[in-house]
Amino acid sequence: MSTEDARRPGAARLGTRRSTMATTQSRLVADAVTERTGVPVDLELITSFGDTTRAHLTQLGGTGVFVSALRDALLDGGVDFAVHSLKDLPTAPAEGLVLAAVTERDDPRDALCARDGLTLDALPAGARVGTGSPRRVAQLAAHRPDLAYVPIRGNAETRLGKAASGEVDAVVLAYAGLVRVGRLDAVTDVLDADRVLPAPGQGALAVECRADRAGADLSYLSSVDHTATRLAVTAERTVLAELEAGCHAPVGAFARFEHGRLRLTAAVASTDGAQQVRAERTAELEVAPASQKAAADLGRELARSMIADGADRIVADPGEIGGAAGPGAGA
């Protein structure tokens, strides 16, 4: 374990993964906490299995590879709190831990980073699109079944490098992540939610700490909680939980407040894009912490209507990326 700075007495210790994206988003939250409460925060770098393994993410057989090392450090008191990309957090609550805050969401959309400034519609048939996310492949294939989807992994810089080197023609990454690593220059098409629904929680950060400290010595963490975001991501994550799907399932969900209502859209698609269940539902909801249950109810009702339409069967057997069904022949 190494520290970013020498530890300052009285400073809170924020555990973070080592990647540029993780340290940038941890620093953002640390600065917001300090600005709002006066509590100084030091970053402590922790290596996780997800950062070191060469196995493809979808082969790791479980969710949350990025978060378990941080959670161990929280539970044993090595650090006071941790910041995760919310979309990487399993929906099942972690024993002894709570979400002390969910920060205001950044842009939730996915972005295409293609050679020669190409947009999704302009990519030629057969172009190779690199992404290891079944959700992205499934939804992209629904629009462009004629492209070749190639599973790739690595951090944002590594993936962008594969497009720059010509190994693939394009990669798809979260817009918010590209902002955090300072690589918006690579974006050639921003994929709005009508085309590709983001992952539940995408663009929001989760602040996690030990349950017995959240209402006690760490109660100041609530200063960075954003109620509207928390309600939206509660609805989104409830869809995922009800579908019994993990963060690498082909499930997109996005909720936003519009005219006093929370509007939730979700989609499940097979990896070849051929089967898709998409649904939307709204609920009248006050932007207040007391609306938490109503937000979860909205997610549960939407998921149940999708299951009635066969969404659970797609989740159970979405097909492989670049698998037997493969890219369609037509242009």
Ligand SMILES: NCc1[nH]cc(CCC(=O)O)c1CC(=O)O
């Ligand atoms: N799975 C990795 C991951 N976790 C969070 C982000 C982006 C930032 C965010 O969604 O908050 C990324 C990279 C990506 O999907 O391109």
